[in-house]
Structures are given as C-alpha cells and as structure tokens.
Amino acid sequence: MKKDYPVPAGYLERVTEIKKSRFIARVAPVNSRDEVHEWLAQAQADHNDARHICWAYQIGRPGSAAEAAMNDDGEPSGTAGKPILSVIQHKDMGDVLVLVIRYFGGIKLGAGGLVRAYAGAAESVLSVVERVVHQPIQLALAVIGFADEQPLRHWCEGHNATITEINYGQQVAVSVDVPEPATEDFAGFCNARGLNFHFDT
Numbered sequence: 001m002k003k004d005y006p007v008p009a010g011y012l013e014r015v016t017e018i019k020k021s022r023f024i025a026r027v028a029p030v031n032s033r034d035e036v037h038e039w040l041a042q043a044q045a046d047h048n049d050a051r052h053i054c055w056a057y058q059i060g061r062p063g064s065a066a067e068a069a070m071n072d073d074g075e076p077s078g079t080a081g082k083p084i085l086s087v088i089q090h091k092d093m094g095d096v097l098v099l100v101i102r103y104f105g106g107i108k109l110g111a112g113g114l115v116r117a118y119a120g121a122a123e124s125v126l127s128v129v130e131r132v133v134h135q136p137i138q139l140a141l142a143v144i145g146f147a148d149e150q151p152l153r154h155w156c157e158g159h160n161a162t163i164t165e166i167n168y169g170q171q172v173a174v175s176v177d178v179p180e181p182a183t184e185d186f187a188g189f190c191n192a193r194g195l196n197f198h199f200d201t
Contacts, residue, residue, distance in 0.1 A: 009130035020105025056085035
C-alpha cells in the first residue's frame with residue numbers, strides 16, 4: 001500500500017458569501033466511501049436547515065486510477081459537484097473530500113454563477129489546507145508467539161509502524177503497516193526472534 005501522493009493534513013472549514021448566499025466549504029482526509037458518508041452525516045447534523053450540501057471526493061492516487069464521485073444535492077446538474085471535483089483534481093491531491101454547504105440568500109446566481117461559487121468555495125479551503133505526503137508503506141503479515149507481542153509493539157513505536165490487525169489463536173497473527181525505509185529493520189527483528197513473516201506485495 002503506497003501513499004506517496006499529497007493528502008490533506010486534516011479538517012478545515014472556510015465560509016464565503018456571494019449575493020447573500022452563504023457557502024461553507026469543508027475539506028477532510030478520507031480513505032473510504034464509509035468515511036465520506038460519516039463526514040456527510042456530520043455536515044447534515046450540523047446544518048440540517050441548509051438548502052444544499054454538495055460534495056465531491058477523490059480517493060487514491062490522483063489521476064485516472066483514483067476513485068472519484070460527486071453530488072449536486074438538488075442544484076442544477078453539473079453546477080456544484082462537478083466544479084468541486086474539478087478543483088480537487090486540479091490540486092493533484094488524493095484521499096480528499098470537499099463538502100460545500102449552501103444557505104440560499106434569496107438571489108438566484110444562475111448556472112454560471114453557481115459553478116463559479118462552488119468552485120470558489122472549494123478553492124477557498126483547498127488552497128490553504130496543509131498537505132502531507134505519507135511515506136510509502138509495506139504491509140507485513142507475521143505469525144508470532146504471545147511473548148513476542150510486546151516487543152513487536154515496542155519495535156513499531158520506534159519505527160513509525162502501525163499494527164492494523166491482530167488475531168489471537170494458538171499463535172498470534174498480526175498485520176503491520178511498515179514504512180518502506182524500515183522494512184529491512186522489520187525483517188531483522190523477525191529473523192532475530194525466529195518469526196514467520198512476509199510482505200504483502
């Protein structure tokens with residue numbers, strides 16, 4: 001699992017006002033559609049009186065391989081989700097969700113005005129959110145004894161590795177996200193303790 005592309009460092013919100021309509025733009029890092037739905041549910045709970053909550057996301061490496069989706073939430077087709085997604089793609093960022101919550105101010109903006117408003121709202125958060133590039137990760141699968149678990153956790157803490165799954169049976173099966181520069185150290189740790197492991201390629 002390699003993530004050597006920029007992703008948002010965290011959550012950010014910005015508000016813009018255009019002809020009395022208020023546009024609240026939120027950006028958040030996401031890794032799955034489930035996380036997208038969680039953020040959308042949160043926005044709906046925070047702004048249940050808003051006229052529209054439009055959104056777009058891109059999960060995975062930016063480019064043709066990325067999973068992307070968008071939603072106009074009742075705005076005229078192509079005037080909200082598409083411009084938001086276009087800004088995301090222009091920023092060359094992955095694992096990113098942008099929600100734009102609109103409170104209608106009584107003045108219609110027209111199709112062109114809506115496109116500019118939603119694109120501008122997306123730009124307002126994406127231009128200022130911090131970006132981070134995660135170093136490439138290798139997934140390691142290992143079978144360890146119960147006595148090896150604590151030393152493994154200690155090794156992970158010292159090498160920015162993360163135990164992502166652990167199953168207890170007669171032995172302990174663990175999945176570990178190992179930063180690529182630490183893969184040789186991980187192999188050395190396992191070999192020194194006589195542990196059965198392999199990297200999932």
